[in-house]
Amino acid sequence: MNKPLDLPELDHPAPGAVAIRRALLNHLIYTVGKDPLTATDRDWFFASAAVLRERMIERWMETMRSYYVQDRKRVYYLSMEFLMGRSMMNSMLNICCEKEFQDALDDLADAGLKPERLREMEHDAALGNGGLGRLAACFLDSMATLGVAGYGYGIRYEYGMFHQSIEGGQQVEHPDNWLRYGNPWEFPRPEVLYPVQFHGRVVDYVDNHGRRHSQWVDTSEVMAMAYDTPIPGYATGTVNNMRLWAAKSSRDFDLNYFNEGNYIRAVQDKNESENLSKVLYPSDSTEMGRELRLKQQYFFVSASLQDMLYRFAKSNLPLAQLPQKVAIQLNDTHPSIGIAELMRILLDLQQLDWERAWGITVRTFAYTNHTLMPEALETWPVALFERVLPRHLQIIYEINHRFLKDVMHRYPDDPSLWRRVSLIEEGSEKRVRMAHLAVVGSHRVNGVAQIHTRLMKETIFADFHRLWPDKIVNMTNGVTQRRWLHQANPALSDLLSSRIGKGWLKDLSKLRELTPLAQDAPFRAAFAQVKLANKSRLAQLILQRQGLEVDPRSMFDVQVKRIHEYKRQLLNVLHVITLYNRIREGADVPARTVIFAGKAAPAYHMAKLVIRLINDVADVVNSDVQVRGLLKVVFIPNYDVSTAEVIIPAADLSEQISTAGTEASGTGNMKLALNGALTIGTLDGANVEMREEIGAENFFIFGLTADEVAAQRAAGYNPWLHYDNDAQLQQVLHMLRDGYFSPDEPGRYKAVFDALTYGGDRFMLLADYALYVACQEAVSALYRDPEAWTTRAILNVAGMGKFSSDRAIAQYAKGIWNV
Numbered sequence: 001m002n003k004p005l006d007l008p009e010l011d012h013p014a015p016g017a018v019a020i021r022r023a024l025l026n027h028l029i030y031t032v033g034k035d036p037l038t039a040t041d042r043d044w045f046f047a048s049a050a051v052l053r054e055r056m057i058e059r060w061m062e063t064m065r066s067y068y069v070q071d072r073k074r075v076y077y078l079s080m081e082f083l084m085g086r087s088m089m090n091s092m093l094n095i096c097c098e099k100e101f102q103d104a105l106d107d108l109a110d111a112g113l114k115p116e117r118l119r120e121m122e123h124d125a126a127l128g129n130g131g132l133g134r135l136a137a138c139f140l141d142s143m144a145t146l147g148v149a150g151y152g153y154g155i156r157y158e159y160g161m162f163h164q165s166i167e168g169g170q171q172v173e174h175p176d177n178w179l180r181y182g183n184p185w186e187f188p189r190p191e192v193l194y195p196v197q198f199h200g201r202v203v204d205y206v207d208n209h210g211r212r213h214s215q216w217v218d219t220s221e222v223m224a225m226a227y228d229t230p231i232p233g234y235a236t237g238t239v240n241n242m243r244l245w246a247a248k249s250s251r252d253f254d255l256n257y258f259n260e261g262n263y264i265r266a267v268q269d270k271n272e273s274e275n276l277s278k279v280l281y282p283s284d285s286t287e288m289g290r291e292l293r294l295k296q297q298y299f300f301v302s303a304s305l306q307d308m309l310y311r312f313a314k315s316n317l318p319l320a321q322l323p324q325k326v327a328i329q330l331n332d333t334h335p336s337i338g339i340a341e342l343m344r345i346l347l348d349l350q351q352l353d354w355e356r357a358w359g360i361t362v363r364t365f366a367y368t369n370h371t372l373m374p375e376a377l378e379t380w381p382v383a384l385f386e387r388v389l390p391r392h393l394q395i396i397y398e399i400n401h402r403f404l405k406d407v408m409h410r411y412p413d414d415p416s417l418w419r420r421v422s423l424i425e426e427g428s429e430k431r432v433r434m435a436h437l438a439v440v441g442s443h444r445v446n447g448v449a450q451i452h453t454r455l456m457k458e459t460i461f462a463d464f465h466r467l468w469p470d471k472i473v474n475m476t477n478g479v480t481q482r483r484w485l486h487q488a489n490p491a492l493s494d495l496l497s498s499r500i501g502k503g504w505l506k507d508l509s510k511l512r513e514l515t516p517l518a519q520d521a522p523f524r525a526a527f528a529q530v531k532l533a534n535k536s537r538l539a540q541l542i543l544q545r546q547g548l549e550v551d552p553r554s555m556f557d558v559q560v561k562r563i564h565e566y567k568r569q570l571l572n573v574l575h576v577i578t579l580y581n582r583i584r585e586g587a588d589v590p591a592r593t594v595i596f597a598g599k600a601a602p603a604y605h606m607a608k609l610v611i612r613l614i615n616d617v618a619d620v621v622n623s624d625v626q627v628r629g630l631l632k633v634v635f636i637p638n639y640d641v642s643t644a645e646v647i648i649p650a651a652d653l654s655e656q657i658s659t660a661g662t663e664a665s666g667t668g669n670m671k672l673a674l675n676g677a678l679t680i681g682t683l684d685g686a687n688v689e690m691r692e693e694i695g696a697e698n699f700f701i702f703g704l705t706a707d708e709v710a711a712q713r714a715a716g717y718n719p720w721l722h723y724d725n726d727a728q729l730q731q732v733l734h735m736l737r738d739g740y741f742s743p744d745e746p747g748r749y750k751a752v753f754d755a756l757t758y759g760g761d762r763f764m765l766l767a768d769y770a771l772y773v774a775c776q777e778a779v780s781a782l783y784r785d786p787e788a789w790t791t792r793a794i795l796n797v798a799g800m801g802k803f804s805s806d807r808a809i810a811q812y813a814k815g816i817w818n819v
């Protein structure tokens with residue numbers, strides 16, 4: 001048990017290049033089963049993964065064992081999404097032997113191995129939509145690096161985020177069959193198997209002591225099987241665990257069908273229950289309220305809670321001690337059914353009384369809110385809940401009853417308050433408000449940037465803030481500098497380390513030491529050289545993938561993120577068209593390459609229309625000789641973590657232009673600034689704090705503030721006022737309306753024009769248009785002075801120390817988890 005499995009010949013010597021080389025050959029032959037003579041790039045990738053994985057296992061076991069022996073308080077991060085990307089470079093860096101491994105790979109070139117192709121063989125683990133899922137991945141990295149006993153719990157989707165291709169200018173979705181060649185990082189645990197119940201009904205009974213109890217019976221059952229993935233910390237012995245659940249049918253065959261000779265039907269049933277973990281819902285920041293989605297949520301939450309309580313039981317402590325040993329963090333409301341589930345376990349299975357069960361539950365859970373937008377706040381029809389989780393609905397009603405009784409006691413004359421805070425939304429169709437369940441059932445609720453937390457207190461959760469003034473706290477997001485600077489941008493990492501040492505890899509605040517180097521001409525030249533090389537690398541990718549030539553000396557103006565109206569890619573397009581018109585009129589501007597990437601939810605028609613518009617504008621602009629190479633537009637397909645790792649280090653300008661008050665934090669903004677892009681953005685999300693840290697003089701801010709947006713909306717915002725007073729804006733909008741970019745179908749973008757005018761311009765693009773265009777002129781002016789630009793780029797990197805997920809996790813640990 002204590003002695004790990006070894007392959008013949010391999011005796012875990014110091015991880016030098018020679019030993020790694022031998023291990024690679026061993027694994028190619030004995031694990032992958034291939035002769036070096038015929039091995040493909042993929043075979044070599046699997047051999048490399050096996051070597052790295054082997055080096056993680058002992059530390060992983062040692063970490064788990066030490067948590068157990070020390071009886072450490074565990075942090076469970078419950079998330080429907082983990083957007084991990086690739087793991088090979090990360091394991092190499094974190095486990096030991098980045099340099100030696102690279103040397104070993106170079107060494108094996110004569111055996112047919114092509115190191116640069118190997119990396120590309122790994123399929124992204126894209127079990128998430130965007131920022132929320134990537135945050136979860138950064139948090140796992142930071143928890144492991146800081147030695148927090150943190151576990152990620154989620155779903156092992158068989159199909160992750162769809163693959164996007166662009167055909168005829170339009171998004172086409174393809175299934176992401178990421179497990180086709182196997183996943184070398186995961187360990188299936190067929191013995192870690194929990195039953196999860198659905199449907200059925202509730203019966204009440206009275207026990208021997210005359211106490212009333214409820215029992216959930218006649219349920220149908222699905223099994224949850226664990227798959228574990230090691231999460232190595234950086235330069236530490238710690239290797240944490242991410243446990244994802246796959247649905248398995250509870251029996252291989254339903255014996256009834258089998259006895260009736262209906263073998264086919266029995267197998268079909270098996271498939272149906274296994275559908276639960278089949279596919280990730282590809283919609284970001286909007287909810288679609290489908291039964292399968294609710295079942296996915298309960299499925300993984302139920303299995304995770306059973307697993308945590310099994311682990312807790314080994315400590316032999318009474319359940320009253322649970323909050324001292326367990327912290328559960330809800331990544332958005334998606335896992336908030338866990339609050340009702342823990343109550344059910346404590347009440348129905350452990351027979352605790354309500355008050356004790358509720359005290360334990362509230363002190364164990366904490367909830368992270370990710371959005372203020374009403375359409376993104378999850379609610380479920382009561383009728384659906386009653387059918388799928390009848391006992392949980394009862395418990396939610398009881399939570400609500402007791403909560404409202406308390407509110408009525410404190411505010412007896414305010415029935416509209418009672419209605420507003422209720423966990424049940426009344427109306428033609430009654431619905432359960434999951435955000436209210438999460439707030440009432442948690443001891444802490446956090447926003448993800450200062451402005452977002454302030455707006456939570458002032459708007460969606462204002463009533464709750466009045467009830468519990470200490471419950472809502474701020475935990476500004478961060479990203480892991482190991483992946484987003486060191487791995488994605490090795491040249492910049494080396495340059496920084498050569499001047500300030502490698503301390504920033506574990507303590508990002510050390511980047512402040514770069515401040516004086518902004519005045520150092522040789523450093524500036526080296527910094528600019530790195531940026532240019534990264535831009536050339538991206539230009540290569542664009543040429544390969546799209547056959548489009550772009551000039552690395554032009555300004556790379558980058559907006560990469562999910563396509564969403566609130567993120568205002570369309571405002572960027574309006575600027576592109578404005579610039580196009582000015583260039584055709586003879587304006588002299590510095591050359592720009594405007595780069596977009598991002599996926600639209602498959603059913604989000606306006607977002608898909610924006611993708612098509614970007615591609616149509618690109619066609620017109622890129623083939624117009626009058627543009628004289630001063631403007632190029634590129635839409636890079638299939639934005640995912642691996643694509644981000646190539647685009648972000650190459651950006652000069654980072655577009656963070658959401659309507660103020662809509663982007664909770666953003667993390668793309670952080671990754672870009674960390675890689676030396678200047679930001680053009682609104683005072684929204686973490687942009688506000690980034691500007692504070694970096695200095696307003698190094699940051700391009702424009703547009704309405706969140707308070708101004710709210711005031712204009714309250715007063716009745718009228719987009720026509722801006723339209724009527726701005727000839728340049730009119731010209732741009734008319735080009736859209738009249739089919740300038742879609743001559744084959746002139747009405748194609750009429751809906752875009754209408755949304756911005758007759759439709760009321762929900763995200764106030766027209767209000768910010770002139771300010772945005774003016775701000776872009778200031779950007780262009782600065783770009784004409786390369787020394788000044790690079791100085792500011794360096795100061796941006798120097799100011800990003802706060803935005804490490806290490807800092808965020810340290811704050812959660814102290815302020816919420818008490819670890």
Ligand SMILES: *Cc1c(COP(=O)(O)O)cnc(C)c1O
Binds near residue numbers: 132561644667668671
């Ligand atoms: C960081 C990241 C995001 C989030 O970007 P925002 O600009 O904050 O919305 C989305 N997708 C991927 C692949 C990312 O790496």
